[in-house]
Amino acid sequence: MPTSTTTTGTTILPDTTGRFGLIQILDDYGRNNAQLTTSQIQSEAPNYDSVWGTFFPSTWSAAHPGMILSRYYMPFEDNSLVSGNNLNYFLTNHPDWILYGCDNNNNPTADYAFSGTGFPNDVPLDIHNPAVVQYQMQTILAYLAANGYNALAVDNVVFENFLTSPNPRLEPGKTTNPGWYGCGIYTSGPANPSSFVRRYNGPLDNLNDANFNADVNNWIAQARATLGPHGIKVLVNHPPHSSAPSSDELTMLSHIDGMVDENGYTHYGTLLNTNAFANTLNWVEYLQGHNIAALITDYFCTGSSCSNDPSTLTAQQADWALASYAIGNNGGENVYISPHGGAIYSYRSEYSRRYGAACGSYTPVSSFVYERRFQGGLAIVNATSGTPYSLALPAGHNYSDIEGRPVTNPLIVNPTDAYMLLTSGNGCS
Secondary structure: OOOOOOOOOOOOOOOOOOOOOEEEEOOEOOOOOOEOOHHHHHHHHHHOOEEEOOOOHHHHHHHOOOOEEEEEEOOOEEOHHHHOOOHHHHHHHOHHHEOEEEOOOOOEEEEEOEOOOOOOOOEEEOOOOHHHHHHHHHHHHHHHHHOOOOEEEEOOOOOOOOOEOOOOOOOOOOOOOOOOEEEEEEOOOOOOHHHEEEOOOOOOOOOOOHHHHHHHHHHHHHHHHHHHHHOOEEEEEOOOOOOOOOHHHHHHHOOOOEEEEOOOOOOOOOOOOHHHHHHHHHHHHHHHHOOOEEEEEEEOOOOOOOOOOHHHOOHHHHHHHHHHHHHHOOOOEEEEEEOOOOOOOOOOHHHHOOOOOEOOOOEEEEOOEEEEEEOOEEEEEEOOOOOOEEEOOOOOOOEEEOOOOOOOOOEEEOOOEEEEEEEOOOOOO
16 A cells, blocks of 8 residues: 655646646647647646647647647657658668567568557667667757757657567558567668667567667666756656566656656556555655656546547546545646547546645555545545445535535445545635
8 A cells, every 4th residue: 555755846847736737648649630629729728737749839838838848759760750751761871770570480570660659651760779869869859949849758668578560650551460579670671681680579578678678768868868958858658567666667767857657547447446546646656756747647448439528527537537636646746637548628627626735645544545635625535446435524614526426424435436525614624
């Protein structure tokens, strides 16, 4: 069970104490026609602290000057929209920079590695090569500075070889094959198989490839060293798999300013209880305690049938996201709440409600049940899988639920349910 702490420092976020600090996740996917309109951005921007992966920084900045605006980037690829280069450029000028795939028998192929991105012209690169990383940093810095960004959003920062092959974006008509993975380069091109140089093992052979992990961390460190002196922050999307950081994760954390946890407090609506919730809370506490912004995404649905309309969130879902946020917020947390996916309008008017400074740390009132009192409210989360919890509300206060759900005393909080309560009086007395 997490041990509550209070951050003693600050993060790159404006102080989120007593309020729901909001982040927008993407405003344009570059695919599937998912995109915020100009009017939606203008409506959301005044209420948001940050944007992960914006393609329209000037629109956000005009509506909310000074907010954190980050540009999406994948370390193992050249971002063609940033550099202006394509596959022909690398085949002509730097053929030994291109990362190729191996098949499920570990044999090198002439197919390109693939990171899963939806951008058609991005070329997989060998970030083990210092010249490649230097090239990426130079193009990134120039682009960010020229386009009004103050942060870089680094996606897929994971410590296992997630790369696949072939690359359907660069090899039309092909699809990724099971067990194939990004593995190495050819110093003289794939027409000369003897020139193959292996960089990484496959995920089926070694989930914890030390070379892969070291290259990821070196890339993040170089980004911080290059961008930091220019006031540009480094944000990463990293999915924690345990309650405490590993050695690779500790190295990563020493070079970043903010971390997106896409599992959030919901794990896409599949895990709202016990250790899954506790692990997220541990990380939120750790990040803020080490001056790193905790950027949480709470999705409640997966699959093509999911709604993208924030008005379709149920009162119970919204309560869960807001109460969970308040339980872990020590002044450096942002949250994105969505039925499904990013690049959609996500604001609801109740997110502007204030609940006041915390009276103290959260309290684990029972196994996987958490309560925290505030000057203007009370948050209670029951992250168990099968036991209702009865909470005697503090005497002398009139509480209302932020989502308008009935409030009784005692308040019965069912498993995987939560309440974000507000009060007009001093909730700390």
